[in-house]
Every structure is written in C-alpha cells, then in structure tokens.
Amino acid sequence: MLNCIILRYKHWLFDIYAFVLGARMKILAVDDEPFILELLTIVAAQSGFTDISTALSGKIALDMLREGDAVFDCLLLDIRMPNMNGIDLCALVRAIPGYEKTPIIMLTAMAEKNFIHRAFRAGATDYVNKPFDMVELHSRLRMVENLVLARNNSALIDARVDALLSDTLGQHAFDLSDEVQIEGVKDLIGYTALKNYLTQLSRAGIAGSQVVAIKIDQIEELYARASSEEFLYALTETADAISDALKIYDQMMAYAGNGTFVVVLGKATLEPSVGLESEIQNWLDDRDIEYDDGNALDIGISIGNPIRPNVSMTQRVRKTFDRAIARAEARVLKKQGEPRPPSIGLVAR
Incomplete structure (x- = not known):
C-alpha cells in the first residue's frame, strides 16, 4: 500500500512540475563562431526555447557556470574551438557541482569514432553533426527537455521520500526498473547517452x-x-x-x-x-x-x-x-x- 501511495505521489509531482516548467529550459551555447551562436538562438526559439545564453569560448563558458547567477539546464558545445576544445570543456563542466548530470549536446563536424568516443567518455549526453539538421536539433532539444523534467522530478521525490524509506529493508523511493544513478564508476554513462553513443558509432x-x-x-x-x-x-x-x-x-x-x-x-x-x-x-x-x-x-x-x-x-x-x-x-x-x-x-x- 505504501509503495502504491508513493508511486501516485511521484506521478502527481511530475505532472505539476512539467506543467509549471513547460519548455522554459535555460540553455548555454558555446561556439567560437558568432554566426553559429546566432543560428542556434534562432533554432532554439523556433522550438520554443527562448531562454538561451551564448559564450564565444570555453573560458567564458566556465566563468558563467562557476561564477554566474544563472543555473543552466542544457549545454550546447562545439568541439573544435581554440585554446580549449569542447571535449575538454565538457569534462571540466562535469566537475562543477550541480552540473554532473546536466544534459550536454556536442555540436560538431568531427564525425570520426575517436572524437565520438572521447566526447561521451568526457560526459556528453548527445552528439549532433554539423551542418546540423534543424528538425534533428529540435528533436534533440525536446529529448533533453524530457531528461531535465525526469531528473528534476526524481530529485524532488527523493528529497521528500528517501528519508522515510532509505533505512527500511525492501522499501525504496525508486522502482526496481528505474535507471538509478551510480556514481564513481569509470566508463559508466547514462542509458540515454549510451543509446546516443551507439547511434553516432x-x-x-x-x-x-x-x-x-x-x-x-x-x-x-x-x-x-x-x-x-x-x-x-x-x-x-x-x-x-x-x-x-x-x-x-x-x-x-x-x-x-x-x-x-x-x-x-x-x-x-x-x-x-x-x-x-x-x-x-x-x-x-x-x-x-x-x-x-x-x-x-x-x-x-x-x-x-x-x-x-x-x-x-x-x-x-x-x-x-x-x-x-x-x-x-x-x-x-x-x-x-x-x-x-x-x-x-x-x-x-
């Protein structure tokens, strides 16, 4: 009975959270080409995502993430940039508290297996090739929105329920089928990221x-x-x-x-x-x-x-x-x- 109540509570909170947030994700796009940043802003707006900030380098992006007031829900990173490439930037972002699981989409013309492997190993969630298809990018952003909603819903549930059940044998705030987060294991990435990785391969x-x-x-x-x-x-x-x-x-x-x-x-x-x-x-x-x-x-x-x-x-x-x-x-x-x-x-x- 208690598990049924918790499951209904999860679905109820998720519906409310999705209704309140809708498509209002905060996005940070990083590319050394101003034209690409302008194009990304237009494409994101056409997909319903109007809250997008931009950075012309990895250093600027890190300063915004570490010292800025805004908390971003999704990052779009170019791989080939001077001084700091997107793969190195991705790894550094994952080390920032609060950004360990934030969806990161790599936008790049680098389609070789080596770059794909390195990007996902550094923490990428998805990988879109340039010149990118507008419909494809739209679908990726929608996928990310669902990830953000699911992640934030999970955090909301855990904060209220874990304290009740974590020490009770056989009683959990997650279902057996849930893709629970496992920390500290090398080469372990999210299930959605692994699907995207194989698609790119x-x-x-x-x-x-x-x-x-x-x-x-x-x-x-x-x-x-x-x-x-x-x-x-x-x-x-x-x-x-x-x-x-x-x-x-x-x-x-x-x-x-x-x-x-x-x-x-x-x-x-x-x-x-x-x-x-x-x-x-x-x-x-x-x-x-x-x-x-x-x-x-x-x-x-x-x-x-x-x-x-x-x-x-x-x-x-x-x-x-x-x-x-x-x-x-x-x-x-x-x-x-x-x-x-x-x-x-x-x-x-």
Whole structure:
C-alpha cells in the first residue's frame, strides 16, 4: 500500500512540475563562431526555447557556470574551438557541482569514432553533426527537455521520500526498473547517452563493436531484502567489477534498470559470453561484498550472447539493446536450478 501511495505521489509531482516548467529550459551555447551562436538562438526559439545564453569560448563558458547567477539546464558545445576544445570543456563542466548530470549536446563536424568516443567518455549526453539538421536539433532539444523534467522530478521525490524509506529493508523511493544513478564508476554513462553513443558509432562505422547485457541473477530478491543504500552499493560493486574485467575492450556501459547493465564493447570479434561471465564473476567473488549486518551479499551475474549492432536510427538502437537484455534474461532462466560453480579466484592480469 505504501509503495502504491508513493508511486501516485511521484506521478502527481511530475505532472505539476512539467506543467509549471513547460519548455522554459535555460540553455548555454558555446561556439567560437558568432554566426553559429546566432543560428542556434534562432533554432532554439523556433522550438520554443527562448531562454538561451551564448559564450564565444570555453573560458567564458566556465566563468558563467562557476561564477554566474544563472543555473543552466542544457549545454550546447562545439568541439573544435581554440585554446580549449569542447571535449575538454565538457569534462571540466562535469566537475562543477550541480552540473554532473546536466544534459550536454556536442555540436560538431568531427564525425570520426575517436572524437565520438572521447566526447561521451568526457560526459556528453548527445552528439549532433554539423551542418546540423534543424528538425534533428529540435528533436534533440525536446529529448533533453524530457531528461531535465525526469531528473528534476526524481530529485524532488527523493528529497521528500528517501528519508522515510532509505533505512527500511525492501522499501525504496525508486522502482526496481528505474535507471538509478551510480556514481564513481569509470566508463559508466547514462542509458540515454549510451543509446546516443551507439547511434553516432553507427554513422561512423561500427564494424569493430558489439553489444552485451549483464544481469544480476537474484535482483528481485536483493531489491526485496536490501536497504536502499545496500541495493545501490551492490549495483556499484557490480558496475565496478564489469569495468575492471572489461577494461581491455575499450568499453562503454550504462545501467538500464532491473539489475541490468548494457555494454558496448570496442572489439571486432564477438566475445563468447561464457568466458566474459566467468571473468566478471571472479572479480565480484573476490570483493567479499556484505550486507550492513555482516552477512554475505552473494551477487551472481549472467551475460547474454553478444550482438553485432547494425543500426542507423534511435529506434533500431533501442531494439539492439532490448535484444541484448532479452538474451541476458534468457541466460538467467537457463541457469536456474543449476549449481553455481565455485569461484576459481582471480586469473593472472
């Protein structure tokens, strides 16, 4: 009953917040070309976003973000700028308190895979190529608006509900399916950002990439037993183990909810899932993860067979990720009833 009340409360607050804010996002556009800034201002206004500020360099932008009174909801950054490029600026923005999760769209003519990878690793949310299509930019801004509304709604809910439920076992202010934020793990980005990343890779050529999903086996039981802090701790340890085990593959990953991580591996040859599963499991077993009461928090994981993405649009990216997740879930079902093999310890690295 309490969870039903909380869910209704979430939806009610979200509807009010969306109605009050509407399309009134504060946008900061950064480009060393005045003409581009003028064009962006016009395009944003035509899309209903009239509150847009501009900066002609990364230094000016940082001064506005660090010392200005305005708090921006979205940043549009050019990559190729003198003195400070947009990728370096993006990384510096992510280090500013309050801008860790602010949507950042890169606007650039740099379509090579190296630039795409570096931009998303630095914290980019999306990537639009110049000369940009007006309709495409409009759709990206609308997507960002939805992200801002969802993020601010989540923060509003958490501030009122977390104090009530965070210490109660099996009671959480978030649903099991929510894409909760996991902090401090290398190469872990937002799920929407990972979709955008794969979309951009498809345009640059993705012959050297594959997608796999990794799911925590007993995630429902963990969600029902753990406190919110213990649950997030388990997710963080799992993400960190994945990052450690797959670091040689130039990977990028995101948490998709329901105890599932989706990973884009920079590897041409499809990797057998059994070997990856064993390697990650060994990393997890070596961590000796525990509940707050000292009992072992035994995390098992399952990996579906890899998929070679063949995508060119967001819808196809979503289907690729859904197929990878379905394979991981099928692997979980297949393992049910089978004895879990003992840990063989960490292999030599």
